[in-house]
Structure formats: structure tokens, C-alpha cells
Amino acid sequence: MQLLQPIEINGMKVSNRVVVPAMVTRLSGEDGHVNQDIIDRYVRYAKGEIGLIVVEAMAIHKSKSGPLLRISDEDYVPGLTDLVSRIHDSSDSKVVPQIIHFLKVARSGWRQTLDMLSLEDIELIVEQFGDAVARARAAGFDGAELHSAHAYTLASFLSRANPRTDEYSGRTLVGRLTMIGRVMENVRKKVGTDFPVGVRYVADEYIKDGYTIGDAKLIGLRLAQLGFDYLSLSVGGKFEDAIHKQGEVPYPYTGYSGDRCMPGDWYPPALHAHLGGEIKAFVNEKGYDVPVMVAGKISDPDIAERLVADGVVDMVAIARGLLADPDWVKKVKADRRDHIIQCDYCNWCKILDGTHQKVRCTIWPKDALQAPEYALSNEVPAWPEAGAGLKGEYADGAVTLSWNAAVGSIAGYDIYRAEDSGDIKQTKAVKARRWNDRTVMAGVKYRYYVRARDESGHPSAPSDSVIVEPRMAPPQFA
Amino acid sequence: MQLLQPIEINGMKVSNRVVVPAMVTRLSGEDGHVNQDIIDRYVRYAKGEIGLIVVEAMAIHKSKSGPLLRISDEDYVPGLTDLVSRIHDSSDSKVVPQIIHFLKVARSGWRQTLDMLSLEDIELIVEQFGDAVARARAAGFDGAELHSAHAYTLASFLSRANPRTDEYSGRTLVGRLTMIGRVMENVRKKVGTDFPVGVRYVADEYIKDGYTIGDAKLIGLRLAQLGFDYLSLSVGGKFEDAIHKQGEVPYPYTGYSGDRCMPGDWYPPALHAHLGGEIKAFVNEKGYDVPVMVAGKISDPDIAERLVADGVVDMVAIARGLLADPDWVKKVKADRRDHIIQCDYCNWCKILDGTHQKVRCTIWPKDALQAPEYALSNEVPAWPEAGAGLKGEYADGAVTLSWNAAVGSIAGYDIYRAEDSGDIKQTKAVKARRWNDRTVMAGVKYRYYVRARDESGHPSAPSDSVIVEPRMAPPQFA
Numbered sequence: 005m006q007l008l009q010p011i012e013i014n015g016m017k018v019s020n021r022v023v024v025p026a027m028v029t030r031l032s033g034e035d036g037h038v039n040q041d042i043i044d045r046y047v048r049y050a051k052g053e054i055g056l057i058v059v060e061a062m063a064i065h066k067s068k069s070g071p072l073l074r075i076s077d078e079d080y081v082p083g084l085t086d087l088v089s090r091i092h093d094s095s096d097s098k099v100v101p102q103i104i105h106f107l108k109v110a111r112s113g114w115r116q117t118l119d120m121l122s123l124e125d126i127e128l129i130v131e132q133f134g135d136a137v138a139r140a141r142a143a144g145f146d147g148a149e150l151h152s153a154h155a156y157t158l159a160s161f162l163s164r165a166n167p168r169t170d171e172y173s174g175r176t177l178v179g180r181l182t183m184i185g186r187v188m189e190n191v192r193k194k195v196g197t198d199f200p201v202g203v204r205y206v207a208d209e210y211i212k213d214g215y216t217i218g219d220a221k222l223i224g225l226r227l228a229q230l231g232f233d234y235l236s237l238s239v240g241g242k243f244e245d246a247i248h249k250q251g252e253v254p255y256p257y258t259g260y261s262g263d264r265c266m267p268g269d270w271y272p273p274a275l276h277a278h279l280g281g282e283i284k285a286f287v288n289e290k291g292y293d294v295p296v297m298v299a300g301k302i303s304d305p306d307i308a309e310r311l312v313a314d315g316v317v318d319m320v321a322i323a324r325g326l327l328a329d330p331d332w333v334k335k336v337k338a339d340r341r342d343h344i345i346q347c348d349y350c351n352w353c354k355i356l357d358g359t360h361q362k363v364r365c366t367i368w369p370k371d372a373l374q375a376p377e378y379a380l381s382n383e384v385p386a387w388p389e390a391g392a393g394l395k396g397e398y399a400d401g402a403v404t405l406s407w408n409a410a411v412g413s414i415a416g417y418d419i420y421r422a423e424d425s426g427d428i429k430q431t432k433a434v435k436a437r438r439w440n441d442r443t444v445m446a447g448v449k450y451r452y453y454v455r456a457r458d459e460s461g462h463p464s465a466p467s468d469s470v471i472v473e474p475r476m477a478p479p480q481f482a
Numbered sequence: 483m484q485l486l487q488p489i490e491i492n493g494m495k496v497s498n499r500v501v502v503p504a505m506v507t508r509l510s511g512e513d514g515h516v517n518q519d520i521i522d523r524y525v526r527y528a529k530g531e532i533g534l535i536v537v538e539a540m541a542i543h544k545s546k547s548g549p550l551l552r553i554s555d556e557d558y559v560p561g562l563t564d565l566v567s568r569i570h571d572s573s574d575s576k577v578v579p580q581i582i583h584f585l586k587v588a589r590s591g592w593r594q595t596l597d598m599l600s601l602e603d604i605e606l607i608v609e610q611f612g613d614a615v616a617r618a619r620a621a622g623f624d625g626a627e628l629h630s631a632h633a634y635t636l637a638s639f640l641s642r643a644n645p646r647t648d649e650y651s652g653r654t655l656v657g658r659l660t661m662i663g664r665v666m667e668n669v670r671k672k673v674g675t676d677f678p679v680g681v682r683y684v685a686d687e688y689i690k691d692g693y694t695i696g697d698a699k700l701i702g703l704r705l706a707q708l709g710f711d712y713l714s715l716s717v718g719g720k721f722e723d724a725i726h727k728q729g730e731v732p733y734p735y736t737g738y739s740g741d742r743c744m745p746g747d748w749y750p751p752a753l754h755a756h757l758g759g760e761i762k763a764f765v766n767e768k769g770y771d772v773p774v775m776v777a778g779k780i781s782d783p784d785i786a787e788r789l790v791a792d793g794v795v796d797m798v799a800i801a802r803g804l805l806a807d808p809d810w811v812k813k814v815k816a817d818r819r820d821h822i823i824q825c826d827y828c829n830w831c832k833i834l835d836g837t838h839q840k841v842r843c844t845i846w847p848k849d850a851l852q853a854p855e856y857a858l859s860n861e862v863p864a865w866p867e868a869g870a871g872l873k874g875e876y877a878d879g880a881v882t883l884s885w886n887a888a889v890g891s892i893a894g895y896d897i898y899r900a901e902d903s904g905d906i907k908q909t910k911a912v913k914a915r916r917w918n919d920r921t922v923m924a925g926v927k928y929r930y931y932v933r934a935r936d937e938s939g940h941p942s943a944p945s946d947s948v949i950v951e952p953r954m955a956p957p958q959f960a
Contacts, residue, residue, distance in 0.1 A: 176879030176880050177879065177920065177921045178878075178922070179878075179879045210738070211738055212738040214738075216749050216750065218749070218921070226924070226925070247690075260689055260723060263691065268691075270694055270697065271694050290925065400651075401654030401657045402653075442653060442654040443654075443655045443696070444656070445655055446704070446707070448768070474656065
């Protein structure tokens with residue numbers, strides 16, 4: 005598989021094309037120091053043999069926030085050094101931190117915007133980015149990633165909503181690109197050119213008057229010219245359309261651009277891959293072979309393989325899919341794809357993040373703070389002697405499925421659905437023995453089966469299939 | 483060209499694959515009757531030999547609104563009959579009205595939502611739709627189109643934001659589809675099955691928690707099952723993200739979903755065509771060959787041709803492009819593509835619509851209420867003896883172009899731009915002799931030329947080209 009081929013990024017030897025992009029964990033304390041929970045979370049990914057682990061955003065400054073890692077001071081380096089060495093001790097996964105600056109937000113809904121920054125403020129940010137990347141190198145990280153995506157400072161400079169009118173002006177693309185150029189120049193001054201420095205930015209802002217793929221291609225070109233060692237693409241996640249709840253700090257993933265950034269189950273898979281592909285094609289055509297990765301509902305190994313094998317992108321970034329199952333790569337390697345615990349995009353993790361609670365996955369065992377360990381076992385869940393007894397009934401616009409409890413150590417059930425003669429695909433993961441499918445349509449024949457699974461993903465055999473053909477009163481054209 | 487091939491829609495013989503979709507004109511008075519300005523606007527499209535003209539939305543009820551046509555009463559039929567016969571007298575263009583129901587909105591920002599409708603209210607709407615389509619048939623229209631897109635009542639039933647919990651429930655797809663089924667059933671009862679009835683709906687709501695292509699395919703299937711004779715696809719345009727200005731009636735195209743619905747110049751061309759293609763492929767696969775059309779920045783004849791020739795969609799809907807130049811089809815037929823006055827997506831028309839002013843095009847002559855007539859002429863604009871004198875200079879992140887006045891009856895200038903060795907494309911239309919290009923990037927070589935054009939699109943020869951290579955300070959990695 006092309007997905008499992010190594011790739012070298014400015015000397016960093018990444019053993020496969022799978023990346024866990026930065027995900028807020030809310031596991032650190034308010035002090036911003038690495039703690040045991042943080043170590044456990046990232047070591048878990050390393051044990052899963054993921055090619056590149058991007059550690060959640062860590063701040064270059066001391067500005068107030070929810071639980072967030074910091075890299076704003078030498079005091080944070082020992083903890084980060086420990087984190088890196090624990091990861092390196094676990095597998096050959098490479099690890100880089102995501103380095104962030106953010107502007108101030110208040111419970112009142114007020115937020116600091118770029119036009120409030122003085123030139124001195126900007127100089128300080130430029131300095132802080134350089135110093136932070138130098139600390140990342142000192143801590144033993146294999147590289148670093150600048151966070152220039154979503155609602156944060158560097159992204160605000162790139163945005164079409166950038167309100168400045170000086171040399172960092174939002175009125176021209178060149179003006180919008182000035183800050184990232186200054187930051188990268190200082191980063192290189194501090195760490196040299198032989199330290200891999202990637203950048204994450206959005207391929208489409210998905211906000212009113214925001215930039216789209218046209219600008220994103222040119223931004224990608226500039227980032228390549230600036231010597232970034234990889235381009236990691238996300239979309240949306242902006243403050244401009246955030247929904248502010250009285251008395252709460254605005255959370256930039258509450259609006260439509262937040263939907264796009266962490267698309268729910270009603271979005272198609274790999275929905276932003278084509279944007280990554282357009283950017284890669286454009287940047288390559290201009291003579292830069294910088295690796296490009298893209299995120300967004302890529303958790304099906306076949307889709308991931310196709311994106312890499314067809315050269316759409318160089319690497320795939322899988323966030324929620326790897327949170328659900330950090331052993332995704334290991335299971336693909338072992339040709340145990342049906343052991344993968346598939347994310348069903350319920351976005352409970354997003355809710356936990358948005359409310360500053362420790363981020364977990366609803367598919368994990370109750371109260372677990374980390375994904376269960378995986379070891380190939382011969383004890384797999386089974387259906388009782390009477391069988392799974394899967395029943396499916398259509399009523400009131402929905403198909404209600406119910407089935408018998410499986411035998412063994414059962415963590416949950418995966419529901420598979422095929423439409424007409426199409427492929428059968430996992431559609432939902434549940435803990436109960438009942439589920440309502442509310443998106444069925446008359447004129448389509450639905451086939452379902454259910455598989456039980458234990459904590460680490462060992463699946464039972466599929467249950468018998470049930471076929472349901474919803475009916476809808478035909479119109480009377482008498 | 484496949485674009486110029488006829489297509490038959492339930493007996494309606496449409497002479498080519500180009501459609502002018504419904505566009506609000508604000509030309510009617512508050513009384514909702516057809517007037518001379520309305521007739522002139524649509525006769526102008528007919529003279530342009532557009533295959534299918536969809537007349538702007540006309541209301542099935544008397545609810546207050548800005549200037550809007552009505553079909554809510556027999557009194558409106560004579561005016562509509564006159565409109566239709568004037569169109570039919572002008573060319574073989576076919577003409578259908580878009581039939582709309584909308585809920586109440588107030589200057590306070592309050593708006594009526596679906597859950598405020600009693601079952602009696604719903605019965606009334608079902609009746610009104612049937613009666614309105616019957617009036618359309620009586621007026622001589624070639625068919626009718628139900629408006630089930632954007633922010634209006636039928637679309638609100640289809641929406642994932644539908645708040646009802648009864649048989650019209652937003653909780654299931656079947657519930658969301660109940661209303662359009664009841665309406666179509668009554669429409670067929672009133673006009674029979676031999677009258678073409680199409681439907682417009684959105685392929686993606688582009689709002690938080692809104693439906694996406696997954697549901698849109700199933701909705702398309704249901705609409706085909708219901709016997710709709712064509713599917714016309716738009717996107718977005720919802721109240722849910724509208725920006726409310728104090729004291730003004732909310733306008734559903736002010737938010738992000740409005741950006742997507744009428745995408746500005748920073749969006750790529752034909753950006754929603756792939757959604758139309760997915761819906762067509764799905765519905766065809768399920769055994770329905772209903773024609774599918776899609777809108778969204780399709781004004782380049784080559785792109786339009788490719789979409790039809792490749793079978794992505796059956797027809798292309800061009801709104802702003804045909805407002806700018808109603809003779810688009812005629813000029814394509816005559817192989818005079820460079821006479822087409824190209825829309826540059828400045829969205830002045832959208833601003834006029836949103837502020838209830840008569841909708842015109844900024845490319846038209848000042849104060850003109852209709853596009854100028856077109857007749858092939860040998861008198862074309864020319865450059866003065868000294869030439870166009872095109873100058874291009876890069877400074878402060880932008881390229882400033884300036885040039886000499888052309889000789890003749892000059893309505894404006896089109897600016898063409900090529901990037902590196904790419905094709906040269908029209909980028910902007912201006913009336914002045916100066917333009918700033920603010921989206922240029924260092925590392926790309928830009929070639930520009932300018933053409934002058936008269937009122938009906940006769941172009942001058944291209945000016946000499948000017949090449950500009952923006953510079954950006956390279957980063958210093960010392």
C-alpha cells in the first residue's frame with residue numbers, strides 16, 4: 005500500500021503516510037505543563053505506529069485560555085522533552101508540536117482583532133514564534149508545525165477578513181502573506197534550515213466573504229516559497245461565524261465554518277480532499293514538491309489509500325478516526341481492517357473540547373481517558389446460539405433496528421448498511437441494542453447487519469442481514 | 483455543440499440547454515401585476531434565444547413583501563397571459579413561472595417558522611400551490627416551476643432545520659419530504675400530468691447543521707418519483723445565517739449561505755456543477771431520467787459545453803451571466819463568443835435585490851433598465867493611433883493597470899489576465915481606465931491585456947500585453 009510507504013520531510017523519516025493532526029485534548033492543567041494524561045494520550049498514538057504525530061497546539065505566549073499546553077518559557081521544556089522521549093521510546097513515530105498564537109477573547113463575546121495589534125505587538129509575536137520553535141528543537145521534537153489555520157492569529161492575517169491597512173494589509177494577498185513570511189524568517193534564523201517546519205492553514209475559510217480555493221492555492225505557493233517543509237490543510241473553524249452563548253468564551257467551532265472543520269455524520273467522507281489535491285497540483289506545477297496533507301473525514305483505509313496512491317495528496321491527516329482508534333495504522337498494516345473501531349462522527353469529542361472538558365471518544369469504554377490497548381486475541385465476541393435476531397421495521401419515516409446481546413466482552417455494536425446493490429458500509433456505532441435510521445427513503449432497498457465488538461475492536465461475525473424497503477404513499481394523480 | 487441541442491421536457495420542446503433561472507427583478511410594483519418593465523426584461527431574454535426562461539418568483543398568496551409578482555388570484559392572469567404571449571412572439575424560448583410561498587418576516591428580525599403553521603395553514607398552502615399552477619397553465623405558460631429552494635416555505639420543509647415533529651417532521655427525511663409530495667399531488671390534480679412541472683431545490687444548504695449532498699441525492703430521487711419534470715439545483719440562500727440590520731426586513735442572502743448562492747468573484751467558476759452531477763448520476767442510477775440543471779458561475783461557454791457534453795448535467799442555468807448579456811446564447815450560436823459581455827460577479831445586482839431597488843447590471847449603460855440591444859456591426863471600438871498604452875506596475879501588493887481611452891462608442895473595458903503560461907481569461911470589467919489587481923503573488927508572472935467594448939459587446943482588438951512579475955522580499959535565513 006502506498007499509504008504505508010515512508011516519506012522523508014526535510015530529513016525527518018516518516019514511516020507511513022498517516023498523520024494525526026493537532027487535536028485539543030483539554031488534558032493539561034491550566035498551568036500548561038505536560039502531565040501524565042498528556043503523555044499517555046500521545047504514547048498511545050505512538051504505539052499505534054502512526055507515521056507523524058502532531059501534538060496539540062501549544063501557546064507561544066501566556067495569554068489566558070482554557071486548559072492548553074504552553075511553550076512560552078524555558079520552564080516548559082523539561083516536560084516537553086519527557087513527552088518526546090516517551091513517544092520515541094514507544095515506536096518510530098515522528099512527533100512535532102503545533103505552535104500557536106491566539107488573540108484575546110472574553111466571556112462578553114468581545115474579541116481582540118488584528119487591527120488592535122501595534123507594530124510592537126507584531127514584533128513580539130514574530131519573536132515568540134521563533135523562540136517557541138527553538139524550544140521545540142531543544143526538547144527533541146522531530147520538527148514543528150506553525151498553526152496558521154482556523155481562528156488563530158496567523159490565520160487571521162491570511163484571511164480575507166484581515167482588517168489591517170498597513171504592510172500587513174488585508175486588502176491585498178501580498179499584505180495578508182507578510183506576517184507568515186516574517187514569522188518563518190525568524191523561525192529559520194532561530195532553528196536553521198535543517199529542522200522540519202510545517203504549516204497548517206485552511207483551504208477555504210467557509211465564512212461570508214472568506215477566502216476560497218483560489219487564494220488558498222496562491223497561499224500554498226507562498227508557503228512553499230518560504231521554505232515550509234509540509235502543508236497541512238484544514239478548512240473553516242473561524243470566530244467570524246461563531247455562536248456566542250451569554251457568559252461563555254466564544255468557541256470558534258460553533259458556527260457553520262465549525263461544521264465544515266469537524267464535519268458531522270451527514271457530510272460525505274473525504275470531503276475536503278479535492279481542495280488539498282488542487283493545492284498540491286498547483287504548488288507542484290510551480291516547481292515546489294513540498295508534501296501536502298489534508299484532513300476531513302478520511303477514516304476509510306480504502307479512501308485514504310486511493311488519495312495517496314493517486315497522488316491527490318502526499319499524506320492523509322486523520323483526527324477523529326485516530327482518536328476513536330489509535331491502532332488504525334497497526335490494524336491496516338496487519339490487514340485487520342475489520343478490527344478498526346470506526347469513528348461515526350457523532351462529534352462528542354467536539355462538544356467536550358468546546359466545553360473545556362477532557363476530550364475522549366464515546367466509542368471508548370465508559371470513563372476511559374485513553375483508548376483501550378489492542379492485542380490480537382482469539383476470544384472474539386459471538387452471537388448467542390439463537391443468533392443475533394436482527395429485526396428491522398419501517399415506521400413513521402424511520403427504520404428501527406433491534407437485536408440480541410452478543411456474548412463475550414462487548415463494548416458496542418457497529419451497524420452496517422447497504423443501499424440497493426451498493427457496498428455495505430459501517431453507518432453507526434452504538435452501545436445499545438437498538439437504533440433508528442432516520443435518513444431512509446422510499447424507492448431504496450436497505451440491507452443492514454450488525455457486528456458486536458470488544459473494547460479493542462475485535463469484531464463478531466456479521467449478524468444475519470435484514471432488508472427493509474420503506475414505503476411512502478404514492479401521489480394520487482387522479 | 484451539445485449546449486445548443488434541443489431537449490424535450492414532458493412535451494415542452496426547449497431549443498437549447500441554456501436556462502435563465504428565476505431572478506428577482508424588483509421591476510413589478512407592490513401590486514404584483516405584470517408591467518411594461520417586466521415584459522421588457524423577459525422579452526429581452528427571449529430575443530437572446532435562451533432555451534428556457536424561468537420568470538422570477540410569483541407568490542401564491544397575498545402576504546406582504548417587497549416588489550414581487552403575484553399569481554394568487556385570477557386578476558393576475560391577464561397580465562401574465564400578456565407577458566407569455568409577448569415572449570412567445572419574440573422567439574421560440576419556452577417560459578415557465580417560478581411559483582413561491584414564503585413565510586412572514588418583520589423589520590424587527592422576527593420571522594415565522596414552520597412550527598407556527600397549523601395543519602389548516604398547511605392545507606391552504608397545498609391548495610394555493612395547485613391553484614397557482616393552474617393559473618400558470620391558463621396564462622399560457624409552457625410549464626411551471628415550484629420554488630423549493632433557499633429561504634422559502636417548501637425549502638424549509640426539506641431542511642434539516644425543519645422544527646416540526648408531526649407527519650411533516652424535520653426528524654426524518656421522509657417527514658421532510660411529505661409537504662412537497664402533498665403539494666405535487668394537488669398540482670397534478672389541478673393541471674394533469676401533461677403540463678411540465680419542474681422544481682428548484684438546493685443541493686447543499688450551506689448552513690450550520692444543514693443538509694448536504696447526501697440528503698440532496700435522496701431528495702432528488704423523491705422529487706423524480708413524484709413526477710417532477712426537471713430538477714433545478716441551486717445552493718444556500720437561507721434565513722438561518724442571514725445578517726439582520728436593525729429596522730430592515732431580513733434578507734436571506736446576507737449570510738454565508740447567501741455568498742454560496744450568489745458566489746462573488748473570489749469563488750471558482752461552476753463551483754456547484756459537481757453537486758448537480760452527483761444528483762443526476764444518483765437519480766439516473768435509480769431509473770429516473772429527469773433532466774437536471776445546475777446554477778453557479780457558469781458563464782464561460784466552454785465550461786457550459788463541457789458540463790452538458792460530458793453528461794454532468796442536462797442543462798446549465800446561468801443567472802447573472804445572462805443578466806449581464808441576454809444575447810449569450812445568440813452570440814454562442816453565431817460563434818461570436820468574444821462579443822459576450824461577461825459578468826465579473828461584482829454582485830451589484832444582488833445589492834439592488836437586497837435593498838428592493840430595480841435590479842440592473844453595472845456593465846449596462848448608466849441608468850439603463852434593460853440590456854442594450856445587440857446587432858452585429860462593423861463599427862467596433864478601436865485603440866487610438868498611439869495604441870492602448872497599457873501600463874502595469876506592481877507596488878504595495880497590487881498591480882495597477884492603466885491605459886488610454888479607446889475610440890468609438892465605448893461602454894467599458896474588459897481586463898484579461900494570464901498566470902505564467904496559462905490561458906488568458908477575462909478577470910474584470912470596468913468603466914474607468916484603471917484597475918488594481920490585489921490578488922497577485924510573487925513567483926507568478928502575470929500577463930494582462932485590455933479590450934474595449936461598446937454597449938452591445940462588440941470588442942476592440944486586444945491591447946498590447948503587459949507582463950508584471952510581483953516581487954516579495956525573500957526570507958533571510960542567515
